[in-house]
Amino acid sequence: MSSSDDEVVLSKRARPAKNSYQESDEEDDTPLADISNGNLKEESGKKRKSSSKNSSKPKKQKVKKEKKEKKEKKEKHKKSKLKTEVKSEASESLQTPESSPIKKKAEKEELKSEKEEDDEDDDKFKWWEDDTYNDTNINGNGEKKWDTLEHNGVIFPPPYEPLPSYVKLYYDGKPVNLPLEAEEVAGFFAAMLDSDHTKNPVFQQNFFKDFLIVLKENGGSNVEITDFNRLDFTKMFDYFVKLREEKKSMSREDKKRIKEERDKFEEPFKTCLLNGRKEQVGNYKVEPPGLFRGRGAHPKTGRLKKRVLPEDITLNLGINVKIPEPPQGHKWGEIRHDNTVAWLAMWRENISDSFKYVKFAATSSIKGLSDFKKFETARNLKYHIDAIRNDYTKLLKDQLMQNRQMATATYLIDIFALRAGGEKGEDEADTVGCCSLRYEHVTLKPPNKVIFDFLGKDSIRFYQEVEVDKQVFKNLRIFKKSPKQPGDDLFDRITPSILNKQFQTYMKGLTAKVFRTYNASKTMQDQLDLIKNEGTVAEKVTKFNAANRTVAILCNHQRTVSKTHSTSIAKIQDRILELKWQKNRLKKIILLINPDEKSKNSKFFKGINELNKTQIKNVHKIVIERMIDQAQKKRLREKEKESLTGTCAFTDEDLKKKLESIKELQQEYAEELASGDPKIPKGASVDKLKNQIENLENRITNTQFQLQDKEDNSEVSLGTSKLNYIDPRLIAVFSKKFEVPIEKLFSKTLREKFNWAIESVDENWRF
DNA sequence: ATTTCGACTTAGGAACCACAGT
DNA sequence: ACTGTGGTTCCTAAGTCGAAAT
Numbered sequence: 001m002s003s004s005d006d007e008v009v010l011s012k013r014a015r016p017a018k019n020s021y022q023e024s025d026e027e028d029d030t031p032l033a034d035i036s037n038g039n040l041k042e043e044s045g046k047k048r049k050s051s052s053k054n055s056s057k058p059k060k061q062k063v064k065k066e067k068k069e070k071k072e073k074k075e076k077h078k079k080s081k082l083k084t085e086v087k088s089e090a091s092e093s094l095q096t097p098e099s100s101p102i103k104k105k106a107e108k109e110e111l112k113s114e115k116e117e118d119d120e121d122d123d124k125f126k127w128w129e130d131d132t133y134n135d136t137n138i139n140g141n142g143e144k145k146w147d148t149l150e151h152n153g154v155i156f157p158p159p160y161e162p163l164p165s166y167v168k169l170y171y172d173g174k175p176v177n178l179p180l181e182a183e184e185v186a187g188f189f190a191a192m193l194d195s196d197h198t199k200n201p202v203f204q205q206n207f208f209k210d211f212l213i214v215l216k217e218n219g220g221s222n223v224e225i226t227d228f229n230r231l232d233f234t235k236m237f238d239y240f241v242k243l244r245e246e247k248k249s250m251s252r253e254d255k256k257r258i259k260e261e262r263d264k265f266e267e268p269f270k271t272c273l274l275n276g277r278k279e280q281v282g283n284y285k286v287e288p289p290g291l292f293r294g295r296g297a298h299p300k301t302g303r304l305k306k307r308v309l310p311e312d313i314t315l316n317l318g319i320n321v322k323i324p325e326p327p328q329g330h331k332w333g334e335i336r337h338d339n340t341v342a343w344l345a346m347w348r349e350n351i352s353d354s355f356k357y358v359k360f361a362a363t364s365s366i367k368g369l370s371d372f373k374k375f376e377t378a379r380n381l382k383y384h385i386d387a388i389r390n391d392y393t394k395l396l397k398d399q400l401m402q403n404r405q406m407a408t409a410t411y412l413i414d415i416f417a418l419r420a421g422g423e424k425g426e427d428e429a430d431t432v433g434c435c436s437l438r439y440e441h442v443t444l445k446p447p448n449k450v451i452f453d454f455l456g457k458d459s460i461r462f463y464q465e466v467e468v469d470k471q472v473f474k475n476l477r478i479f480k481k482s483p484k485q486p487g488d489d490l491f492d493r494i495t496p497s498i499l500n501k502q503f504q505t506y507m508k509g510l511t512a513k514v515f516r517t518y519n520a521s522k523t524m525q526d527q528l529d530l531i532k533n534e535g536t537v538a539e540k541v542t543k544f545n546a547a548n549r550t551v552a553i554l555c556n557h558q559r560t561v562s563k564t565h566s567t568s569i570a571k572i573q574d575r576i577l578e579l580k581w582q583k584n585r586l587k588k589i590i591l592l593i594n595p596d597e598k599s600k601n602s603k604f605f606k607g608i609n610e611l612n613k614t615q616i617k618n619v620h621k622i623v624i625e626r627m628i629d630q631a632q633k634k635r636l637r638e639k640e641k642e643s644l645t646g647t648c649a650f651t652d653e654d655l656k657k658k659l660e661s662i663k664e665l666q667q668e669y670a671e672e673l674a675s676g677d678p679k680i681p682k683g684a685s686v687d688k689l690k691n692q693i694e695n696l697e698n699r700i701t702n703t704q705f706q707l708q709d710k711e712d713n714s715e716v717s718l719g720t721s722k723l724n725y726i727d728p729r730l731i732a733v734f735s736k737k738f739e740v741p742i743e744k745l746f747s748k749t750l751r752e753k754f755n756w757a758i759e760s761v762d763e764n765w766r767f
Numbered sequence: 768a769t770t771t772c773g774a775c776t777t778a779g780g781a782a783c784c785a786c787a788g789t
Numbered sequence: 790a791c792t793g794t795g796g797t798t799c800c801t802a803a804g805t806c807g808a809a810a811t
Contacts, residue, residue: 195781285799293801294802352802354772357775422805
């Protein structure tokens with residue numbers, strides 16, 4: 001969604017401003033003295049004020065420049081900490097995860113597990129069957145993530161390919177001669193001229209600023225460029241479109257050959273050697289340069305994302321392994337041997353000055369194990385959730401403001417699956433989570449209705465009108481009480497880190513995000529429990545998807561409705577109408593053949609006139625148009641064949657005849673519409689017709705079902721919860737118990753990622 | 768105590784691909 | 790055989806959270 005869209009949404013939003021109803025607090029919601037602190041929080045009210053007007057945000061004006069120096073200092077420290085300590089750390093720590101990892105099959109492994117010698121290399125290593133992964137510290141909870149690591153570095157994007165000299169950027173209609181570096185940047189913009197990014201003024205201006213910088217740095221151009229709006233990228237755009245098309249229309253063989261060559265080249269980068277075993281690497285390609293596509297109203301959207309050079313890259317690998325060759329004429333930025341981390345390479349990115357990592361693939365043992373641990377932690381929450389809910393319910397009335405806020409926030413995180421919501425900077429999109437909710441994001445409707453309306457992660461809107469616990473309602477009212485006003489934090493005495501610290505007192509590893517995982521998986525299990533083991537596989541899959549959907553809705557996983565959505569819905573509706581028309585028409589024919597049928601089974605003929613004349617007329621039109629269209633297309637195809645082979649199965653003459661017969665049919669339909677009675681086709685019999693009708697009825701229900709599903713799914717994204725939140729063992733169990741092939745529930749990559757779950761789980765497993 | 772950093776998970780959209788329906 | 794279409798994979802942005810730095 002473009003930023004201008006966001007603005008629309010924002011302005012549409014209800015601005016609570018002043019709540020009309022009067023506060024009539026009873027004991028429970030008397031405002032609380034802030035015992036906690038002697039109000040060092042006084043200034044919290046000013047925090048974000050900004051929004052638009054009166055800002056003067058003094059807040060975190062930290063001097064950004066000094067960063068560089070710090071950085072350098074730190075590198076030194078890092079170096080020294082390497083391997084020596086690893087050994088010692090390794091042996092201690094390790095409390096082992098709560099419920100012991102999958103033990104099944106452990107016996108069988110006994111013989112070979114000793115030292116886990118042989119089974120490497122055959123790239124089917126099953127960490128979940130390996131005892132050493134249960135209670136040793138290989139990628140354990142301690143520091144050490146690996147013993148040895150060897151890889152071939154990373155793939156860099158191809159160098160810039162200059163435009164042919166006849167393709168230019170224009171300014172005031174004049175061709176501009178650009179230095180290559182600037183041409184590349186202009187090309188980034190031109191190439192995406194058909195996306196809405198390039199229509200966003202923030203994107204345009206950010207791009208333009210960086211473009212001018214690059215232009216100046218590289219000697220400028222023949223034309224003085226000062227105004228973005230006088231630039232014309234269309235010639236460049238057209239050229240890119242042409243390139244795209246050429247690529248698309250390449251012959252099948254050429255495409256295949258190119259793909260094979262590429263695969264061969266990439267092969268060495270796709271895998272690495274982790275503890276002597278071959279493992280997949282995830283993103284082995286360095287991100288190419290381009291224009292930053294921030295989501296939502298990101299202040300930096302459109303900025304130039306610079307090309308990453310080998311000199312920018314830090315490689316991480318084992319101490320005694322071969323260091324991959326850097327590209328010709330280049331050197332690696334740094335070589336590290338840090339086995340406390342799980343990345344192979346890293347670089348600093350210039351938009352927000354943060355790191356990008358080359359990591360293992362989701363199928364790797366390292367990722368698999370940490371995924372497994374994530375779910376075990378979430379699963380462990382079931383033993384504590386009652387106590388936690390009990391406590392926060394009580395603490396909702398606590399005298400200490402901080403405790404009340406903590407309890408209220410926990411309630412929101414637990415019940416509505418909100419994210420923690422850390423502070424964000426001025427140079428990022430304004431999005432919030434629980435702890436960063438502001439006055440204007442929550443509207444209160446007595447007695448206990450709350451409307452949440454804010455932009456969450458990825459600027460996805462969270463809008464819910466809900467009823468909440470009485471005391472939660474009272475608390476929210478207190479948190480909004482004057483002098484608070486729009487722009488102020490609701491939860492001004494807590495942060496995610498305070499919350500998380502509290503959570504840890506209940507359970508090791510418990511943080512705000514664990515609630516999302518727990519509630520998602522718990523919901524999935526409950527939903528799956530409701531499904532009866534009956535019907536076809538397809539039906540069970542549909543029900544499974546419906547369960548998946550409730551989870552996605554819980555987590556607010558959305559997707560923007562596709563541009564073609566409404567037309568494709570309309571198409572399906574048309575098809576349903578057409579099927580109904582056919583069905584009713586056949587019924588009418590039955591009655592024409594044998595009027596007695598009606599008294600025999602009046603129910604059967606009940607909806608026979610469900611379509612009105614306009615609808616029928618419309619169906620007629622669609623049917624006729626489609627026939628004409630098909631005939632003409634057929635002729636076109638044959639024409640081509642004719643020009644090649646000289647023979648032709650469908651001549652212009654044939655087409656003409658065909659069109660005439662369609663005309664006749666059209667005429668018939670018109671008469672039928674007037675009289676209400678169709679013509680009886682030759683050879684029709686009541687039995688045959690009934691058969692056809694049954695067929696149609698099936699198709700109608702199927703299509704209607706399909707339509708419903710599509711509608712329901714149009715703005716819900718099921719994938720995210722399946723990938724990140726639903727314990728895959730739940731799905732594996734469902735597959736087994738309900739005899740639904742796992743292929744119907746997990747795509748190939750998901751099956752690989754969750755192989756540990758699929759292979760280890762037994763039918764009675766519960767989350 | 769608070770802020771920043773570093774490493775990792777979570778997220779939606781674009782690009783790509785396989786396949787059903789004509 | 791062709792072509793939309795929907796599902797899958799790729800891409801990388803945007804979160805979370807513990808630890809280090811101040």
